[in-house]
Amino acid sequence: MNTLFLIVPALLAYTFVLVMFLKQAKAGNNILFGVTLPAQAFNDSAIKQLQINYKKSYTIFGIISLFSLTPLFFLSDYFSMALIYLFIWFTAFIYTSKLPFKRFHHQTAVLKREKDWFVGQKRIIRIDTKVNILKNKMVLSPYWFLIPALISVSLIIASIQDENILLKMTGIASLIMTVVLFVFYYAFRKMKPKVYSEHNDINAAINQAGRRYWSILWLSMAIFESFNAIVAYTILTGGSSSDFTLWIIGIVMVSLVPLGAIFFVHNKVRSLEESLAISNGLGIITDDDEYWINGSTYYNPNDQSVMVPNRIGIGTTVNMATRAGKWIKYGGIVLAIAIILPLTAFAVQSDNTSPYLYVEENSVVKIDYPMYDFSFPISDVQEITLEESLPTGFRTNGTATAEYARGHFSLENLGDAKLYIFKNSPPYIFIKLDGLYVIFNDQDPASTKAIYDELNALKTK
Template identity: 75%
Template structure:
């Protein structure tokens, strides 16, 4: 099964990260959940209760996360969807794996302040500047929604000259979705002011920031959905509408991204509420834990070091208070996205594009396929046969799934081979060239035979 090569890395990451966080239930160098505690505090009953609850939380999280790997098994026939799903799964798992830890980090920090379990020098950390900045937070302008509206209208106009009803529905559905998201935007923009603290400035800061975060989310989702409509329109225009099951899988997977974004904003708002509502708006008593956001992210403007040892986990991390640290952190994220998106796009294209076989009037044989185009003259064919089976071998530079194999391979007894085949759809056209085999077939048996007959006719005519 091809998806096994995706499931195994997912299981490895799953086991590694889960073991890493479960290990945090035990203190190391007097650090528990990213919080530095004195030795006597680690023996406190309240700490023991937090440790027991933490383990239960990650066991439950582990069970739920393991279940989310299961869909890969059912995507065996849709390699591109399996690849996209695993990318989404990795991003979601790595992000959500920190959430239970963050929760217990905040609880331990609150308990530390309550019982005055400070280690080393204590100091007042002022947050009035942060509050002032958050009070200036502005909701995203509604005029930005013109972007997805114009995209949707453009698709509707483009579909007017087409007969395919689905093309018209694509733009219309996108416009309706934009309208729905705009309603959400308006509702959150005018949401009732909540009271988190007796301090008016704290309440104003949290409410303004909350409205801004949610307004950005609804706009981003509207733009995201409109670009999805462009992709769907393109696929339908090219006639590669695929089957109903594939569309359902695609819709479900595309829905995971907005759900993940909603979860991200929700947790960001909750974190802001917890951090500010527990203060009077002036400052809180802290020690060196101040420099470790959520116990794992290092941010220390007083430290010029770019790379520092991790407080949680193994290895090193960056100091996000330095310019170099920000470039490394965010640059790696951008680089990952820049690599993943083209791979996902190529996988989708591979699943929806079949190799095209042609014979020119001059005898030029061409096989068109993304990244693996190949051409030769018909007179170069030393041997032409129609076979019912493909020898075993391995891929050297190509793409292969349970359904097809395309690109460069090395096959038993044949050696270097260029494959452009649908597996389990014999017969296959074997073309032996000088030091190379080229094997081609179409999913339609009759079409494969027709191509073979044409090749034989043209080759025999050239030899006579």
């Protein structure tokens, strides 16, 4: 039941994105796959074949994407894990959904240049300046790897006197990872140059830029892993080694961030290869398609408009050549991460933390639970009852799954209530305060009865 709330939005997003991209197989306003073509081009057999292949590609993509949702059904008893998987699925789905479109956009653009299907004013984009800049890009110095190495060594030294073997392994594992990433850095730095064009300058530019991008990646990953080691060391020394929330977030970060970074750099290098290899060494003949990178990203430094009509899908998109456009795009990504990470952390913690009720010496009842701690004097209690069922209601600020409900709720005939309950483990302790009900139970009915007896005895004193 928990996963139903996750599967529904996933299916809605899946349907919307898939329909949007499948519609691109049909030309609109003389634009196919983000490429402007003259009317006669749509009768060309090569274009028709591209349209057929495009539909097949997205059909296969749709089947694979839909199948990749099935793990949510197996995580029905682990809401936080299902939520993490959903966020990962969303990120992967949105990113990969563009890849077939980009591939067919590139093939169509190549066909357009081969058959001189330019629309409107033609112009030549000179790339010799860009080639010279890329040729002179320097690979990062190997000495930068001293930063993660020193961090790892510092952790090893700090843990020498400690008996906890995990502390020692934190620094050692970090140092080993730094060495492994340095080996990758060295291998990519010395990799054999590839031939992309008959022009040596273009080959040199692509190879040199690729080496630089990969060198930045391996160094960044080494520094990232060393900072993860610092976090792990802090958790262990702080006595929180059993904190499941911290460890699961760490595992997800360590596993997914490097994979995402590798995928990003790989596609960046591929994009550079495609954009330069098609040139004649001096320039590229183009029209207004020049301003649409991969057919979907608008980049026009001559246009001061921040928002422009989208070429694919509906609505508008930002002009990435403007400062405001960059702030909107990257700011939106940062905002999404800032919302998702705390939400995921809270979900993991909710799945692995139970509310704890106890009475202090001054007869104050306290309920400990992350973000929803609550306390009240026993003298404020108007009534305490033990009930076998719960009234219906809705959540106003809290968390609720098929197994538990914690936080602020509004209940039928009771009004405002604070719930700290396991839904399928009656009985429930109803504590009536002034204008508020507090409802609590333990997963063990006997424990709930014992808590009720203790509170009732205090109330009747």
